[in-house]
Amino acid sequence: MSAQKGGGLATIGLLSVTAIWGSTFVLIKDVVGRMAVVDFLAVRFLLAAIVMLVLFARPVWRLGRAERRRGLALGVLYGFAQWLQTEGLALTSPSVSGFVTGMYVVLTPILALVLFRQRMPLSTWLAVVLATAGLGVLALNGFQIDIGVLLTLASAALYALHIVGLGHWSKPGDAFGMSAVQMVGIAAVCLLATLPHHGPSLPPDGKAWIAVLYMALVAGAFAMLVQTWAQAHMPATRAAIVMTTEPVFAAGFAVLLGVDALTTRMVAGGTMVLAAMYLVELAPRFRRRRPAEALHHDVG
Template identity: 30%
Template sequence: MKIKNKAMAADLGLVVTTVIWGSGFVAVKNAVDTVPPSYMIAMRFGIAVSLMCVIFFNRLKKIDWDCVKSGIILGVLMFIGYYLQTIGIQYTTAGNNAFLTAVYVIVVPFLYWIIRKEKPDGYNIGAALLCIAGIGLLTLRSGFSMNIGDTLSLFCGVTFAAQIVAVSILTEKNDPILISFTQFVVTGILALVVALFTEPFPTKMNTNSILATLYIGIFCTLIALVLQTVCQKYTPPARASLIMSMESLFGSIFGIIFLSESLTIKTFFGSVLIFLSIMISEIKPSFLKLEKESAELPDSTK
């Protein structure tokens, strides 16, 4: 398969990831009343690790120290991101939480520039700004003011930006499946340790919360995060962050379908802006390629 086809397939895979994450908002809403935040994180990653042991048993025998080191880095970043997001939403609105978390769309290109010395171009910056405006329309419902929850959500977005960039770099020379496994183990262990010392054990889980937790563990964690890690091997981090920001779009769509949330003018135009930002990101390589080829053509008038 050509690299171009791999890149297209990777972008499509990231879109599927965001669809799953978007549906996860409904599942989380059905589980948070009976499962404390850190236990939820520990359970979802525990389910993912258990299933990966069964599905990739022979492959996991190839784990080496490089995979372990990569998994520790990604696992720590992922746990911090999820934990800050979960704690932050307790002190701010869901809209502010989602909007500030999505700041990774802006941070990723510049963080990658700092680490890899690859300067973001006008397309990257324009698409990111357009995307963050769309997410703002989707998520911000009643004004905006900074408090402790907003601050935690902002740091969450920066942490997720670091995680996205780290995935892009660490999957260049490592098996994405093995990195995903070690990342899940580290995240789950950290969540369990925090849960045991700070939260009551969930003893009143009902059928809905159990089914929701299973869905989050299997689909939103195992399938979606493995897919993210594999696809980011073939997608530049700036474009990957834009595509993954569609989580807020699909979250709104599933909220309208399953939670009877209303479709507003803001939701519509926010969705349009996010879609346009993705299109700018996707079309950009074609324009750049044409410009490069035009520059390389010999001048017949000379």
């Protein structure tokens, strides 16, 4: 598979993941109204970890010791990010939470530069600014800095670390094993969060079980597998910009399900986020095409 084709499939894969994540907002709001947030997270990720370990036992066994440690560390990062984001969401509005969480799109290129000396072209920085502005238009009507915002900002920093680390360490052939080990790390953190409540409680009814199973298997296990594979084929900052389409999908599903009405802000903010994604996707192809065209003209 060529690098360009692999990158294109990786983008499609990440878009499918963000669409799945976007579809979960309404489900989560319903479920956490009837069971504790920490119980929901623990049951969701424990189920996902068990299923992934059963399905991918051999790929996990084939991983080297260093890969297992890295996968576990990435999972712990992601688990704490989920925990902090959920605690912050309890103290602030969903729209503000969505915007502040999306700040990983700003933090990712900064961390990639500081930790791994990965320099970004100007087009990528322009896409970061455009995506951030789009998130603000989509989500915000003004907000104050409070403990909920600070917790959510901390979660965004951990998400950015996870994106950068996954982009640096993930290899296409290790995607099954690495995603399973990460899920074990996430489940461990979420189970730890339930200890003050004497361990996790199960979903209260059949409807809640269906939602938790969807969140565990589709939005958890499948999404982590696809993200791990996709980030082996693209730079971390590009992945972060593609993933900022999550609130766009969330708003779209909310409108389709009749939860929210379509607004000009949704359209404008969503268009800006999509424009940022197209910028970061098309700029590398344009840069590859220009030398080829220059060579063609020189030969002519």
